[in-house]
């Protein structure tokens with residue numbers, strides 16, 4: 001069973017349903033930087049520059065352009081976040 005979609009939905013709901021006035025009360029100091037939030041939104045919407053995105057929007061891609069450098073044939077968001085050995089705690 002894959003837990004990816006439900007985990008992603010929970011994370012998305014926490015970001016998108018945060019109280020709007022909370023940022024104002026904190027003096028507009030967001031909990032996360034704009035870069036972090038932008039990256040998160042790209043991941044959630046699938047518009048991150050990874051192999052999966054390249055395969056979807058650039059039909060003339062090569063296998064090397066959509067593969068993960070670790071050897072996975074298609075670099076997906078799920079693969080990068082949950083399975084890729086390049087981003088394990090030991091390798092970072």
Ligand SMILES: [Zn+2]
Nearest residue numbers: 068070072084
């Ligand atoms: Zn990988």
